[in-house]
Amino acid sequence: MTKTLKLNKSTDEGVIDLLRFLLDNKKIGGVFSLKKIEKDKTVAYCLITDSDELKDAVPFFPLMPVNAGNLLSRFTLKSVPKKPIVAVVKPCEMRGFVELIKREQGSLENIFIISFTCGGVFPTKTQVDKTLYKNIEKYWDSAKKGEIFSDLRPTCKACDEFVPYNADITVDIVGKNDFDKKCLMFLNTKLSEDLTKDFKGELSTGDLDSKKIEKIKLDRLNEKKKLYDEIGEKLNGIDGLIDIFGKCISCHGCSKVCPICYCTLCEFESPDSEYKPSNFESELQKRGGIRVPPGTVYFHLGRLTHISISCVACGACDDVCPVDIPVALIFKKIGESLQKRFDYVSGKNIDEKIPLITFNKEEFTEIEE
Amino acid sequence: MSKQLKGAIVNSKSGVQNTIIDLLLKSIEKGVFNAVLISMKTPAKDSFVYVLAEDKSLIKDGFILPPTMFVQGAKAVSSITRLGKGNLKIAVIMRPCEVRAIIELAKLGQTNLENITLISIDCPGVLPSSDFLDNPDKSIKAFNEAVKNWDDSIMRPVCKICDKSSMISGDLHVGTLGAKKDTIFIISNSEKGNEFADKLGINLKDNIDTWLSQVKKLSEEKRNKRKKLHEEIKSKIGGINNLVETFSQCINCHNCMRVCPVCICRLCYFDSDNVKFPADDYLFRAKDKGSMRFLPDTMLFQMGRMMHMSISCVSCGACEDACSMSIPVAQIFSMIADETQGLFDYVSGRSLDEPIPIVDYRKEELSEVED
Numbered sequence: 082m083t084k085t086l087k088l089n090k091s092t093d094e095g096v097i098d099l100l101r102f103l104l105d106n107k108k109i110g111g112v113f114s115l116k117k118i119e120k121d122k123t124v125a126y127c128l129i130t131d132s133d134e135l136k137d138a139v140p141f142f143p144l145m146p147v148n149a150g151n152l153l154s155r156f157t158l159k160s161v162p163k164k165p166i167v168a169v170v171k172p173c174e175m176r177g178f179v180e181l182i183k184r185e186q187g188s189l190e191n192i193f194i195i196s197f198t199c200g201g202v203f204p205t206k207t208q209v210d211k212t213l214y215k216n217i218e219k220y221w222d223s224a225k226k227g228e229i230f231s232d233l234r235p236t237c238k239a240c241d242e243f244v245p246y247n248a249d250i251t252v253d254i255v256g257k258n259d260f261d262k263k264c265l266m267f268l269n270t271k272l273s274e275d276l277t278k279d280f281k282g283e284l285s286t287g288d289l290d291s292k293k294i295e296k297i298k299l300d301r302l303n304e305k306k307k308l309y310d311e312i313g314e315k316l317n318g319i320d321g322l323i324d325i326f327g328k329c330i331s332c333h334g335c336s337k338v339c340p341i342c343y344c345t346l347c348e349f350e351s352p353d354s355e356y357k358p359s360n361f362e363s364e365l366q367k368r369g370g371i372r373v374p375p376g377t378v379y380f381h382l383g384r385l386t387h388i389s390i391s392c393v394a395c396g397a398c399d400d401v402c403p404v405d406i407p408v409a410l411i412f413k414k415i416g417e418s419l420q421k422r423f424d425y426v427s428g429k430n431i432d433e434k435i436p437l438i439t440f441n442k443e444e445f446t447e448i449e450e
Numbered sequence: 451m452s453k454q455l456k457g458a459i460v461n462s463k464s465g466v467q468n469t470i471i472d473l474l475l476k477s478i479e480k481g482v483f484n485a486v487l488i489s490m491k492t493p494a495k496d497s498f499v500y501v502l503a504e505d506k507s508l509i510k511d512g513f514i515l516p517p518t519m520f521v522q523g524a525k526a527v528s529s530i531t532r533l534g535k536g537n538l539k540i541a542v543i544m545r546p547c548e549v550r551a552i553i554e555l556a557k558l559g560q561t562n563l564e565n566i567t568l569i570s571i572d573c574p575g576v577l578p579s580s581d582f583l584d585n586p587d588k589s590i591k592a593f594n595e596a597v598k599n600w601d602d603s604i605m606r607p608v609c610k611i612c613d614k615s616s617m618i619s620g621d622l623h624v625g626t627l628g629a630k631k632d633t634i635f636i637i638s639n640s641e642k643g644n645e646f647a648d649k650l651g652i653n654l655k656d657n658i659d660t661w662l663s664q665v666k667k668l669s670e671e672k673r674n675k676r677k678k679l680h681e682e683i684k685s686k687i688g689g690i691n692n693l694v695e696t697f698s699q700c701i702n703c704h705n706c707m708r709v710c711p712v713c714i715c716r717l718c719y720f721d722s723d724n725v726k727f728p729a730d731d732y733l734f735r736a737k738d739k740g741s742m743r744f745l746p747d748t749m750l751f752q753m754g755r756m757m758h759m760s761i762s763c764v765s766c767g768a769c770e771d772a773c774s775m776s777i778p779v780a781q782i783f784s785m786i787a788d789e790t791q792g793l794f795d796y797v798s799g800r801s802l803d804e805p806i807p808i809v810d811y812r813k814e815e816l817s818e819v820e821d
Contacts, residue, residue, distance in 0.1 A: 111733050118743060119698045128732055131740025146701050152744055160728040209699060209776045320493070328497035328583070330520045332772050334705040346717050356529065358536025361502060365485060365538070369505025373487065374521070374529040377499075401703045401774040404497065404520070405583055 082286040086277055088264040095264025095282075096195065096252060097135050100167060102280050104132040109193065109276075110164030113153070114140045124208065126152055128166075140169035140195070141254060143220055143233075144213065145202045148397045150177025150340035154187035161190040169195045171202070172245035176393040176428020177340030179247055183391075183435055186343045189247075193272060196245030197252035198289065200224035201237025205400040227256030227297040229304055236396035236409045239305035241298045244289065246429045249273040256293045312410050319378075325411070326378045328404045333380070335398035335408050341388040341427075348387075349380045381408075385415055390436055391427045392416030455618065457625070457637035457658035458647065466626055466634055470514045470571075473636075473650060474541060475506055482649050483567065484538040487526060488512035496586050500526035502540070514543050514624070517593035519576045522768045524551030524711035528561045535564040542566055542620075545573040547612070547766040549620040550799020551711035554762040557806050560714050567642050568620025572627050572665075575602045575609025579771045600627075600668075608767040608780045611676035616665040619799050622646060628664030635661045680785040687782060693749065696782070699775040700748040706769035706779050707755055712762040712798075719758075720751040752779075756786050761807055762798045763787035 088095035103109045116127040117137040124142050126149060129135060149170040156162075170178070175196050181187045200220070207213035216232055223230045229238050245251055250273045253265040267289070268274050315321055333350065336342040348354060356375055364371040392412050399409035420427060422445075423436035462469040477483050485504040490511050492499055498516035500523060503509045523544035530540070542552075549570045555561045574597050581604070582589040592604055602610045609615075616627060621643040625635030635658050638644050647654050687696045704721065707713045719725070725747055736742035763783050770780035791797060793816070794807035 111736060113744065116741065119695050122695070123698045125698070126744050127741050128736040128744040129741045130733060130736045134741035147745055155726060155746075156729050156732060156744070158726055160730070162729040162733060166729075166733070205701065206774065206776065323492075324494040327492035327494050327499070328520065330579075330709060330772065332705045332708040334703045334708065334772070334774065337703050337705075337708075338701065345721065345723065350716060352716075355533060358531065358534050358538075361530055362536060362538060365502065365504045370501050370503035370508040373500045373502050373526040401701070401705065403705060403772040403774060404579060 083288055084268040084274060085285045085287045086266045086268060086280070087283040087285060088266075089262075089283075090264055091262060092252060092254060092257075092260040092264040093139070093141060096140055096169065096266070097138055099266075099277065099280055100138070100140075100169075101132045101135050103167060103276060104130070104135070106279070108165075109167050110162055111166040112138070113149070113156070113166055113168035113170075114138045115142045115144065115169070128156075141197060141252075143200060143202045143217070143224075144205065144208055145171065145174065145395065145397065145400075146205055146208070147338065148177050148340040148395050149174035150179075150181055150393075150395075151338070153178045153192065154181040154340075154343070157187040157190075157192065161188050161192070163191070165191040165193050167193045167195060169197075171199050171395075172196055172243055172248075173199075173240070173393045173395040173428075174340070175245055175247055176242070177395060179428040179431050180341055180391040180393065180435075181343060182431065184343060189431070193276065194248045195250045195252060195266075196248035198245070198255040198257075198294070199237075199240070199243045200255040201230065201233040201240060201243075202396075203232060204234055207232070221261070224255050225258045225260065227293060227300075229300055234396035234399060234409070235308055235407065236394045236399065236413050239301060239308050239410075239413070240394065241301045241305065242394075242426070243297070243301070244294060247431055249276075251289070253289060256290070256297055308410055309414050312407060312414060316411065316414075322378050322382075326381050326406060329377050329381070329406060330404055331374060331377060331380065332403060334401040334403065336384055338397040338401045339388065340393065340395065340397070341391040342384065349376065349383055385412065388412075389416040389419050390423070390425065393427050455637050455639060455658065455662075456644070456654035457635050457656055457661070458652045458654050459629070459633050459656040459658075460636050460652060461632060462634045463632045466624070467514055469634065470543070470624060471510060471512060474512075474543070475509060476650055477541065477646065478504075478506065478509070480649055482539070482646055483541040485540050486512065487523075487530070487540055487542040488514070489516040489523075496583065502526075502530060512543075515545075515571055515573070515597070517577050517590055518579055518582045519545070519548070519766065519768065519771075520579055522551060522709065522711040522766055523548030524555055524561075525709075527552050527566065528555050528711075531562045531566060532560055535562040537565075539565050540567070541569060543569045543571065545576070546570045546615055546617045546619070547573070547764045547799075548711070550614070550617065550764040551766065553619050553799040553802055554712050554764065554806070555714065556802060558712070558714055558762070563802075567622065567646060569622040569624065570618060570620050571624040573609075573612075573615040574600050575605030575612065575615070576767070577604060578606050606767040606771065606780070607778065608765045608770065608784050611672060611679050611781075611784070612765065613669045613672040613676055614765075614797075615672070616669070617800065619801060625658065625661040625665075627668065628660035628662075637661070676784075676788075679781065680788065683778075683781055683785050697749055697752050697777060698743075699777055700745075700752065701775060702745050702748055702751065703774055704751070705772040705774060709768040709772040710759065711764065711766065711768065712759045713755065720747065720754055725750075756783065760787045760790045761794070761796065763791075764798050
């Protein structure tokens with residue numbers, strides 16, 4: 082059983098109260114959370130140092146303008162903060178951060194994580210066309226019931242990793258029918274117990290309702306199967322790949338927003354990937370014609386090779402694609418099957434090395450012949 | 451366009467598209483070119499991409515005026531010739547803003563035009579990519595209809611205010627404005643253009659006044675529209691608060707920069723190590739107002755990009771199309787570009803002979819900002 086902290090107020094209020102307590106008592110140096118900015122027109126991740134600013138914080142808002150794993154990496158890449166900060170992030174964002182830490186792109190030192198059981202997020206563009214705000218109440222209604230809301234990112238609808246790993250505090254949200262009245266936090270670590278020591282609330286012990294979690298997981302798995310079947314049909318050999326990725330305009334936005342793609346200069350933007358005039362000439366001789374710039378499908382296959390072992394299926398790539406290629410679903414499907422081969426779940430265990438760097442003499446002997 | 455343009459009236463009974471494709475095929479037969487860089491449909495028929503084609507049956511599938519611009523053509527030309535001129539003589543057929551970007555890239559040392567012949571065409575604009583993707587078949591029909599009436603209402607916002615849609619800065623131009631039924635103008639702007647016409651038996655001695663006057667009229671109309679829209683934008687985004695609000699949706703995906711034909715840096719300054727700081731520096735900055743948006747430096751990126759490339763911006767609209775947050779980047783940049791270019795009496799991509807103002811230092815300029 083895990084220690085719990087119960088508050089007689091809405092989950093939002095409860096967590097913000099805790100954050101305010103931590104800031105006001107100088108236990109932490111700052112809060113990293115989603116917050117309304119620009120006269121409430123936009124929700125974005127913010128670094129908050131003044132507790133007054135917490136009035137606009139919306140830590141559980143169903144939007145991921147940027148994967149917070151990326152942001153926490155940026156925050157801790159050069160050096161960690163002297164005083165701890167608290168970050169409220171979604172489970173897949175935390176998983177992305179953990180994968181980046183494994184790649185030495187950040188650190189958990191003095192970073193205290195609050196995460197929550199996640200109902201999924203809306204596509205980012207719904208914040209621009211404002212449909213998000215129209216649907217938000219319905220979203221919370223279905224989150225209470227643990228149902229899948231229809232207008233979410235496809236990868237969210239098919240997400241069965243909605244219970245966070247590696248969080249100091251887990252907040253119970255999805256499937257909790259009174260989360261707008263009661264706040265339930267699980268204090269997973271000694272650190273979380275220390276930090277919340279003088280904070281007023283009802284201490285107890287307990288665990289997430291496993292029956293509830295299993296039921297939600299089952300629904301998500303069904304949705305996943307449906308989506309995988311659809312995309313699987315299209316992902317058919319090289320012709321299928323050309324059909325899917327043919328409209329790619331090579332903006333590489335997918336790699337830029339990906340929490341795992343951390344290279345400062347992508348291989349596919351480097352001189353190594355440039356064609357010489359003679360390369361074009363020999364392609365013309367062979368095939369009579371060549372798409373220019375070349376290497377469209379190659380880029381995606383390369384990116385799959387480089388990152389699918391760590392893909393957390395957050396869906397950021399989907400959101401940013403200007404030509405609506407279902408990148409995230411493809412990467413999720415392939416990432417999952419690859420991770421399965423190594424019995425690896427990206428971002429789950431911070432001490433477990435990435436399979437790519439753990440050479441095992443006796444593995445995959447079946448493909449040696 | 452101070453120099454005297456030479457042109458010919460050419461029969462186009464088979465349609466503009468077929469007439470030009472025939473000319474290209476003929477020029478390959480005659481060895482004027484070895485290959486053509488032209489837009490084609492993807493196999494899934496949901497996009498148009500540039501293809502370098504030698505095979506004649508492939509060239510027949512080309513589109514001289516595709517309804518969209520998924521990839522700015524200058525990027526394609528740079529991809530082929532950045533590392534050298536190569537052995538192939540290549541004809542490139544693109545829109546005027548694409549050709550202008552190619553000229554800018556040539557000045558920036560990003561393409562070698564020695565073996566390239568640039569052919570532009572009167573451009574009615576392109577459809578926003580997202581509109582096209584919603585229904586490709588319907589979009590193609592709508593575009594063809596719009597071309598007939600030179601109707602820009604369904605085009606990219608910056609196409610609606612484009613006053614350079616017939617600007618000739620390449621070697622040859624296909625003029626359809628002011629042409630009599632079943633004819634087009636073939637206009638030459640260079641020795642390469644003259645040679646092409648000569649080898650194909652096109653006599654550049656016809657009167658092109660109707661094209662010139664029609665272009666002039668249209669450009670003036672567009673210029674007025676452009677000024678009006680720019681004024682509107684200025685009042686909307688002027689001042690730091692409005693500016694911050696305008697770009698507040700930006701998620702730093704840098705799509706705008708990646709698809710921009712003149713943003714040439716392999717590693718953008720704003721993706722480099724120079725903009726990454728220790729954690730406590732960020733906290734120090736946040737303390738100033740009690741809270742700071744993190745992504746940091748989104749505004750800095752936009753302003754930085756403006757400084758770096760607005761002098762060469764051709765207002766093609768690729769950035770706006772690629773923006774996943776629907777920020778009207780291209781409209782804003784077109785306004786800034788007109789200002790910065792106007793300051794130096796420079797028009798991006800107008801002529802290879804005009805040096806980019808940034809590399810053209812003059813002792814006696816902008817003295818008014820010295821005090």
